[in-house]
Amino acid sequence: MAVRDYGQYGGVTQALELVGERWALLIVRDLLVGPRRYGELAAGLPRIPTNILAARLKELQAAGVIRRMPRSRVIVYELTAYGRELEPVVLALGAWGFKALGDPRDEQIITPDSMTIDLRSAFRAHVAADLPATAYAARLGAADLLIRVDGPTLDVSRGDGPVDLAFASGAGIRRVITGELAPDRAIETGVVEVLRGPGDLLQRFASTFHLAA
Numbered sequence: 001m002a003v004r005d006y007g008q009y010g011g012v013t014q015a016l017e018l019v020g021e022r023w024a025l026l027i028v029r030d031l032l033v034g035p036r037r038y039g040e041l042a043a044g045l046p047r048i049p050t051n052i053l054a055a056r057l058k059e060l061q062a063a064g065v066i067r068r069m070p071r072s073r074v075i076v077y078e079l080t081a082y083g084r085e086l087e088p089v090v091l092a093l094g095a096w097g098f099k100a101l102g103d104p105r106d107e108q109i110i111t112p113d114s115m116t117i118d119l120r121s122a123f124r125a126h127v128a129a130d131l132p133a134t135a136y137a138a139r140l141g142a143a144d145l146l147i148r149v150d151g152p153t154l155d156v157s158r159g160d161g162p163v164d165l166a167f168a169s170g171a172g173i174r175r176v177i178t179g180e181l182a183p184d185r186a187i188e189t190g191v192v193e194v195l196r197g198p199g200d201l202l203q204r205f206a207s208t209f210h211l212a213a
Contacts, residue, residue, distance in 0.1 A: 018063045019086070023048050024056050028083065029090050030113040031066060033156075035078035044111050094121035098211050099178070104171045110141035116156045119145075122177050122209040125152035134204055137166035137195070140173055149208055165197035165205070176206050178213035 004021065006013045019025055023045065030036060030044050042053055057077060060066045065083040068075050079086075094117055104110075133150040137160070146163070148155040172191040175181035183202035186192040192202060 019060070019065065021056060021059065023052060024060060025086075025090065025093075027053075027056055027060065028065065028079070028086055029094075029117050031077060031079045031083070032087055032090060033113045033116050035069070035071065035076040037074055037076050041077065044113050046109070090117065091121045094118055095211055098122065098174070099213055101171075101174050110143050110171065112143040112145060112158055115140050115143045115145060118177075119147065119156055119209055120154065122211045123149075123154045124208060124210055125154070127210075128152055128154070128208045131204060131208065134165070134201065134208075135161065135163040136201075136205060137161075137163040138173075139166075139168040139195070141170050163197065165199075165201040166195040167197075167202065168193045168195055176202070177209050178211055179206070180213055182206075 004017055006017060019028060026045055026048075027041060030041060036044070038053070038057075041057075042048065042050065045053070048056075057066065060083075061068065064080055065086070066077050067080050069078055070076075098118060098121060128149050129152045131149070133148075135149070136147040138145045138147055144158060146157050146159055146161050148157075148161075169176075169186075169192045172181075172186070175191065176183060176186050181189075181191060183192070183206045184199075187194060187199050187202065194202070
């Protein structure tokens, strides 16, 4: 049952009644990366009050967007097939919002799930299809990600593995993705630190992940 009733009949209105409450789409965003335990969702959204997280999960379940599932003796939340239909909506919204990003405020953090979705929003499969398969280890703020690009296929995960280029950056990686800062200049100015591998592969990364400012 919808928490908020806008008093209008239409698809957009219905969508907002289902997922328009504060924090709801961020929960969906994180579950698009993969199933999460309650504690993992709370850790990924450090400012959400526990009562609000519990309420949003209950509402999203009632709407058929998510479900609770047992996995390895714990309960996880995951998107239903209906919920996964929100992926192109969330990616498009992320691409739209990414263009308006400025420098982060002091209290803002980069989470692995938020950066994963930003990378998926910026991924240009048609460009990657013509490039050699490449793996990147990216340390972006507190988020350590393993990014594998193989033709038009993108896989972003946490963990270690063999990579062609390992680099570290912070919120300044936004300037590389939007094309505001050339990859070589990003390295020269310290916005991006190459940890191992040839630095010129950052140009391939910038070509593969791009959202025009």
